[in-house]
Amino acid sequence: MKLDDDDFTLLGLPLRFAQDRALIDTxxxxxxxxxxxxxxxxxxxxxxxxxMQWAVRVNVAYQRMKDPLKRAAYLCELKGAAINAESNTxxxxxxxVQQMEWREALDDAAALxxxxxxxxxxxxxxxxxxxxxQATLDQQGDIHSAAQQVRALMFVERFADDVDQRLEALxx
Amino acid sequence: xxxxxxxxxxxxxxxxxxxxxxxxxxxxTHSLVAAVRNGVAECLPDDAGRVILPSAVRYLEQGRRQIGxxxxxxxxxxxxxxxxxxxxxxxxxxxxxxxREKLPYDFVDEPGMVKLRTVDGIKSPVEVSAEILATxxxxxxxxxxxxxxxxxxxVPAYFxxxxxxxxxxxxxLAGLNVLRLINEPTAAAIxxxxxxxxxxxxxxxxxxxxxxxxxxxxxxxxxxxxxATGGDSALGGDDFDRLLADSALARSGLQATTPQDKRAVxxxxxxxxxxxxxxxxxxxxxxxxxxxxxxxVTRDEFESITQDLVARTVGALRKVLRDAKAxxxxxxxxxxxxxxxxxxxxxxxxxEFFGKTPxxxxxxxxxxxxxxxxxANVLAGNAGADxxxxxDVIPLSLGLETMGGLVERIIPRNSTIPTARAQxxxxxxxxxxxxxxxxxxxxxxxxxxxxxxxxFELRGIPPMVAGAAxxxxxxQVDADGLLAVSAREEGSGVEAAINVKPSYGLSDGEVARMLxxxxxxxxxxxxxxxxxxxxxxxxxxxLATRAALAADGDLLxxxxxxxxxxxxxxxxTLQHSEDHAAIDTAVEALAKGTEAFAAERMNRGIRxxxxxxxxxxx
Numbered sequence: 001m002k003l004d005d006d007d008f009t010l011l012g013l014p015l016r017f018a019q020d021r022a023l024i025d026t027x028x029x030x031x032x033x034x035x036x037x038x039x040x041x042x043x044x045x046x047x048x049x050x051x052m053q054w055a056v057r058v059n060v061a062y063q064r065m066k067d068p069l070k071r072a073a074y075l076c077e078l079k080g081a082a083i084n085a086e087s088n089t090x091x092x093x094x095x096x097v098q099q100m101e102w103r104e105a106l107d108d109a110a111a112l113x114x115x116x117x118x119x120x121x122x123x124x125x126x127x128x129x130x131x132x133x134q135a136t137l138d139q140q141g142d143i144h145s146a147a148q149q150v151r152a153l154m155f156v157e158r159f160a161d162d163v164d165q166r167l168e169a170l171x172x
Numbered sequence: 173x174x175x176x177x178x179x180x181x182x183x184x185x186x187x188x189x190x191x192x193x194x195x196x197x198x199x200x201t202h203s204l205v206a207a208v209r210n211g212v213a214e215c216l217p218d219d220a221g222r223v224i225l226p227s228a229v230r231y232l233e234q235g236r237r238q239i240g241x242x243x244x245x246x247x248x249x250x251x252x253x254x255x256x257x258x259x260x261x262x263x264x265x266x267x268x269x270x271x272r273e274k275l276p277y278d279f280v281d282e283p284g285m286v287k288l289r290t291v292d293g294i295k296s297p298v299e300v301s302a303e304i305l306a307t308x309x310x311x312x313x314x315x316x317x318x319x320x321x322x323x324x325x326x327v328p329a330y331f332x333x334x335x336x337x338x339x340x341x342x343x344x345l346a347g348l349n350v351l352r353l354i355n356e357p358t359a360a361a362i363x364x365x366x367x368x369x370x371x372x373x374x375x376x377x378x379x380x381x382x383x384x385x386x387x388x389x390x391x392x393x394x395x396x397x398x399x400a401t402g403g404d405s406a407l408g409g410d411d412f413d414r415l416l417a418d419s420a421l422a423r424s425g426l427q428a429t430t431p432q433d434k435r436a437v438x439x440x441x442x443x444x445x446x447x448x449x450x451x452x453x454x455x456x457x458x459x460x461x462x463x464x465x466x467x468x469v470t471r472d473e474f475e476s477i478t479q480d481l482v483a484r485t486v487g488a489l490r491k492v493l494r495d496a497k498a499x500x501x502x503x504x505x506x507x508x509x510x511x512x513x514x515x516x517x518x519x520x521x522x523x524e525f526f527g528k529t530p531x532x533x534x535x536x537x538x539x540x541x542x543x544x545x546x547x548a549n550v551l552a553g554n555a556g557a558d559x560x561x562x563x564d565v566i567p568l569s570l571g572l573e574t575m576g577g578l579v580e581r582i583i584p585r586n587s588t589i590p591t592a593r594a595q596x597x598x599x600x601x602x603x604x605x606x607x608x609x610x611x612x613x614x615x616x617x618x619x620x621x622x623x624x625x626x627x628f629e630l631r632g633i634p635p636m637v638a639g640a641a642x643x644x645x646x647x648q649v650d651a652d653g654l655l656a657v658s659a660r661e662e663g664s665g666v667e668a669a670i671n672v673k674p675s676y677g678l679s680d681g682e683v684a685r686m687l688x689x690x691x692x693x694x695x696x697x698x699x700x701x702x703x704x705x706x707x708x709x710x711x712x713x714x715l716a717t718r719a720a721l722a723a724d725g726d727l728l729x730x731x732x733x734x735x736x737x738x739x740x741x742x743x744x745t746l747q748h749s750e751d752h753a754a755i756d757t758a759v760e761a762l763a764k765g766t767e768a769f770a771a772e773r774m775n776r777g778i779r780x781x782x783x784x785x786x787x788x789x790x
Contacts, residue, residue: 001775001778001779002775003771012782022752029392029395029397030560030562030782031778031782032395033395033561034778035774035775035778036553036561037590038240038550038561038562038651039549039561040628041550041552041553042553042712042716043553043720044709044712044716044717044759044763045709045713045714045760045763045764046762046763046764046766046767046769046770047716047720047770047773047774048772048776049763049767050767050770050771051774052590052650052651054774055201055590055651056590056591056592056648059588059589059590059591060592060593062588062590063587063591064587076687103766106417124687125312144580152454162228165492165615165617168491
């Protein structure tokens with residue numbers, strides 16, 4: 001393991017999208033237990049600085065690996081398919097229509113049950129989309145199609161955040 | 173072969189080298205200091221045997237002051253000059269302070285942090301807190317008859333960057349070397365977890381005098397990992413007092429208009445609230461300028477007056493579970509912390525929510541200081557290497573203002589610290605040579621709904637067409653949860669950086685001014701202190717480097733060994749000199765000169781530790 005290894009190598013995880021979340025957690029904890037600056041409290045400034053670099057690196061990797069969408073985006077980039085979410089916003093029209101319907105439904109939702117129903121629909125959609133993404137990445141190895149799916153999922157995540165905020169505002 | 177008597181990195185040094193490190197709970201209502209003695213954490217008492225120091229400071233004429241019990245006793249007679257619950261003003265502007273008309277203070281609206289006008293002049297909440305911290309520092313130094321190496325200071329988990337920075341400034345002002353700011357619920361979990369040897373997911377419900385935190389922690393083999401945290405940094409026992417006081421005033425038809433009346437009714441409300449924890453009725457009574465207030469309250473009435481406050485904490489419980497993607501049933505134990513959890517209703521509601529009886533076997537007033545003391549002992553290098561590791565998170569997302577007053581989230585809440593993230597931005601006008609960067613904290617989409625932490629500018633960008641510049645903005649959050657931001661135009665290398673402080677914290681100049689004006693640290697005192705600190709650091713570096721050479725010297729070439737030896741002897745000859753700047757320079761030279769070696773040692777350490785464990789993998 002080196003500081004400039006990719007996240008998968010750093011955490012000792014197989015280079016693929018499908019991961020065991022419990023294993024990611026364990027690997028992260030094991031590694032932090034070795035590199036965290038507090039482990040070198042009695043040492044001098046040089047060890048502290050090196051440990052700080054490592055601790056940050058390991059936390060950044062963990063943050064990316066435990067989030068399926070970030071992990072997928074990272075894997076696409078690692079394999080040579082850039083995500084470029086800012087510049088590449090072309091989406092299939094069916095997807096756009098569905099996004100607009102969701103947005104309207106959220107705007108119109110007055111009761112808690114309406115927002116909850118929408119939250120459930122989004123959750124189901126995400127589960128299916130991630131299953132498809134996993135097949136595209138791990139079975140078909142089609143990184144360009146995967147990158148397109150990641151871009152679409154970014155919109156879905158953003159919408160899910162907005163739904164969460166509404167739920168919170170409604171006191172749930 | 174001669175055996176060298178050298179302690180391993182992280183191992184316990186000789187007893188005579190033990191460094192005295194304390195944990196301090198700087199609370200809204202009261203504060204405590206604790207230390208590990210003979211392997212056990214305990215709160216340190218004052219001369220009268222009391223461990224609790226009321227967080228109260230009374231300013232008198234000619235720079236005199238009373239702190240703690242003496243000050244609290246005068247809160248009702250001299251309310252304007254007797255500052256209590258100052259923690260609620262830390263890192264806050266005047267407009268942040270809710271119901272300020274019900275408080276007896278003479279607030280001064282200043283840019284950044286609100287201040288208080290007293291008979292001894294205008295005081296910043298940081299100065300008031302520093303008085304409390306300095307009192308605890310003297311108590312610890314008297315107890316051990318020695319200087320302190322450093323302190324771990326606790327803050328509410330939900331404190332934002334400005335509130336954390338203010339706390340750190342206060343500690344600096346009180347002459348304390350801050351080893352770490354840690355979150356109160358995390359500190360409580362340490363005290364509980366080590367006590368009970370627990371493993372699994374735990375919730376810590378911490379309702380103090382002025383703040384509310386809820387943290388979910390996973391405990392595994394000495395690792396305390398905060399999974400998610402939430403709360404409200406302006407919700408605590410004081411708010412229960414205020415609602416009870418308002419209700420009593422309304423029922424009696426009396427009013428509290430003078431500062432004395434305002435304080436008196438709050439004191440009486442608090443006494444009644446405390447009585448209602450053990451009894452089903454109490455009388456809220458105090459003399460007011462308009463007549464004698466005396467109102468009988470039942471526990472049921474009190475609970476219905478304050479039910480919204482309890483409901484707000486339950487809302488936060490739901491949110492933190494959602495953030496952690498955990499169900500109530502996953503939580504194995506619920507720990508209650510903070511004096512306000514003595515209210516029976518709070519215990520019932522939390523118990524019902526989680527479906528299990530909350531743990532209350534440690535004193536809720538002391539548990540935070542005890543946990544902080546245990547962590548301080550680790551950070552001072554006194555404890556064994558694998559005794560305890562804290563992996564905490566930031567409570568609120570950090571981001572930047574982008575076009576249209578929207579927030580671009582850079583580091584999401586509940587990210588484990590220390591952490592860092594960089595994001596690229598570009599110019600939007602042709603020939604644009606400067607970029608203004610506005611750092612904010614909070615969860616809302618609009619900048620105006622988040623807390624503004626700092627603004628700075630990156631200037632001197634070479635003129636280019638719009639969108640051609642690549643400006644990388646880097647966020648770094650350290651282990652205290654404090655943020656530093658830097659920006660760099662990648663093409664030209666133009667840079668700007670800021671430690672996030674100005675908008676709500678104190679500027680370095682302000683801290684310097686307070687230090688020079690301050691009671692506790694006259695200039696000569698300061699110089700002696702820096703010299704002592706430099707010598708301690710020099711000794712630490714020498715010991716650590718020699719130990720490292722003995723253990724892993726084989727990683728170095730003969731030339732590299734010679735270079736490091738030269739740096740070592742340079743520092744060795746300087747370490748007892750009177751010139752702290754020269755010592756610091758030599759320490760830094762040794763640190764720089766051994767950084768590559770430290771990196772190699774880290775690689776070897778990781779390889780050895782994880783070898784074998786991962787053989788079966790992939």
